Amino acid sequence: MELSFTGTRSFLTMMDNVSQTRRFFLLGLNETNNHRFTLFFLTLLCYCVILLVNTTVILIIIMDKNLHEPMYILICTFCINGLYGSAGFYPKFLWDLLSPVQVISYSGCLVQVQVNASFAFSDLSFISVMAYDRYVAICRPLEYHSVMSKRRIIMLVCFSWMTPFCIAGINVFLTSRLKLCSQYIAKIYCMNWMIVKLACFPAETAVNGIVVYITVIIYLFHGIFIVLSYMYIIKTCANSIENRAKFMQTCVPHLTSLLIFLVNILSDVMFMQFGSKDFPQAFKNFVAMEYFVIPPLLNPLIYGFKLSKIRKGILVVLTLKK
Numbered sequence: 001m002e003l004s005f006t007g008t009r010s011f012l013t014m015m016d017n018v019s020q021t022r023r024f025f026l027l028g029l030n031e032t033n034n035h036r037f038t039l040f041f042l043t044l045l046c047y048c049v050i051l052l053v054n055t056t057v058i059l060i061i062i063m064d065k066n067l068h069e070p071m072y073i074l075i076c077t078f079c080i081n082g083l084y085g086s087a088g089f090y091p092k093f094l095w096d097l098l099s100p101v102q103v104i105s106y107s108g109c110l111v112q113v114q115v116n117a118s119f120a121f122s123d124l125s126f127i128s129v130m131a132y133d134r135y136v137a138i139c140r141p142l143e144y145h146s147v148m149s150k151r152r153i154i155m156l157v158c159f160s161w162m163t164p165f166c167i168a169g170i171n172v173f174l175t176s177r178l179k180l181c182s183q184y185i186a187k188i189y190c191m192n193w194m195i196v197k198l199a200c201f202p203a204e205t206a207v208n209g210i211v212v213y214i215t216v217i218i219y220l221f222h223g224i225f226i227v228l229s230y231m232y233i234i235k236t237c238a239n240s241i242e243n244r245a246k247f248m249q250t251c252v253p254h255l256t257s258l259l260i261f262l263v264n265i266l267s268d269v270m271f272m273q274f275g276s277k278d279f280p281q282a283f284k285n286f287v288a289m290e291y292f293v294i295p296p297l298l299n300p301l302i303y304g305f306k307l308s309k310i311r312k313g314i315l316v317v318l319t320l321k322k
Helices: 003-018 035-062 070-087 090-097 106-139 143-145 151-178 190-194 202-237 241-274 280-290 292-308 308-319
Strands: 023-026 104-106
Touching: 003 090, 035 070, 035 090, 035 292, 035 308, 070 090, 070 151, 070 292, 070 308, 104 106, 106 143, 106 151, 106 190, 106 202, 106 241, 143 292, 151 190, 151 202, 190 202, 202 241, 241 280, 241 292, 280 292, 292 308
Parallel strands: none
Antiparallel strands: 023 104
């Protein structure tokens, strides 16, 4: 009887502690104390370059009226999304590199999950819209300006931002309802599935799992749409030298962005599912942060160097010619 009472009291104490949880401890940097300052300066340099290249492409497209076309507007919003995602990771990570203890508030953790998830979902949405834009431009060129009107572009851009934001928000809301039995996240930033793993009662996470599966199916259809679009584009381009040249000029950057997205997302997912605990912490951290380094850094460079109009605009700015 006494043991039963003691066990019940311990359980109630644990639940009381859970109800008072207001912060998380991020454990990803625990083994990198000797290299914190080196990592800080490299990360700061990377973030500055990301800000520079994305902002340059955005300003070039905004200032040059010749680039006020659907394809370049989509590239502009794609780069803005890269800045949005970077802002959800780098400032907090840089602060953590200089802090003795890596702590984040409960609400701050949920905000970071919202930003990181909506950033990744929006990237795939923008790549899907870009695939549709290239499909109409190459396979239905006579209808291009009527199909890709200014109103439709605005609708597609809003869809590519608001839908991922709402989907991420639903996942975050469901996670916020869980009772958590730990404050420790074995990562350098907050992730939804890591918080769900801390739930006291696994049965409560069933709805979270269902929503995750629905989210996967939604973005799987995005992927199928992209593949079908480029299959039609390649089929159309096979019979025309002019279309082949247009494909190489405008579609290759989009396909490269898609490849970068898939490699980063799949490597992160595979590592989360099958990654061994024997891997060094530095490697785990690299896998965890690669999506915030490679796409925001390489995508604007790819578009800047490959697309002649953007490249020309950058050269004009650099040489201060009008």
